[in-house]
Amino acid sequence: MKLSQKLAKLLLAIIAFSAPSLAGDAYQTYCASCHGAAGAGNLSLGAPNLTLLSSAYLTRQLRGFREGWRDTTDPYTQAMSAAVAALDAGVVAEAVLAIEKLPDSREISPAKPAARNTDRGADLYTAYCGACHGTNAGGNDALGAPSLLGLDASYLVRQYRHFSEGRRGFHADDRYGKQMIRLSRLLKEPSLIDDVSAYVAQLSQ
Ligand code: HEC
Ligand code: HEC
Structure with a gap:
């Protein structure tokens, strides 16, 4: 066999081997570029870890991004909303199934968050x-409260502020988001939000 034929054969074998898995994994095709191949997130892109979130929570958030439940003046929210706006519902459901199969990751970067008063946190x-998110922040699906583990402090602070500023949870259909809005009115002081978020991030270590 000539070298070019050998190469062509090899190429065909690679395509045949990889094509089914690519076609079958909507997550790797449409999400991994930002959330990472392992689903553990990418701090510089503001894309959070998805591996510890329940499928009920994932499905609800994805519906929310597609139906305008989050204010897209935030550039991170805008990037995520644009990424899923044009996908059909079947593809999004496939991505959720693929995320559920990824190994859980509690990896947080940066490993050492800014020093805060974690005792006060x-x-x-x-x-x-704790009443909603659980003593160890593992979440409580019956209450719609997600796990807060494996998320870096800057992401936690940003989402908390989105609730307290009414950028998330304002939509008429977003009943769980509304609960966080109500809660976020109790704790508004920025340094307290920073401390509680630093404490939560520490729980993942
Ligand atoms: C262009 C980059 C990008 C792509 C592609 C992308 N995301 Fe995101 N995603 C983000 C960012 C950034 C955020 C944080 C949004 C915010 O802070 O409001 C996010 C947030 C999310 C959240 C909310 C997490 C939470 O804890 O509430 C889910 C769920 C999610 N993405 C799932 C997906 C899925 C599934 C796909 C593929 C179908 C996908 N994303 C594709 C960037 C992206
Ligand atoms: C009454 C129950 C309740 C309490 C108390 C509560 N939460 Fe929540 N929290 C929720 C629910 C429900 C959601 C999901 C909202 C949604 O679906 O968008 C949520 C979502 C969040 C998110 C977004 C997570 C993500 O992945 O994007 C953060 C951050 C958060 N809560 C932090 C806190 C902090 C910090 C406290 C305490 C200061 C707190 N919560 C107290 C119910 C609660």
């Missing part, structure tokens, strides 16, 4: 957050 968490 722990007290705040127990008083204001």
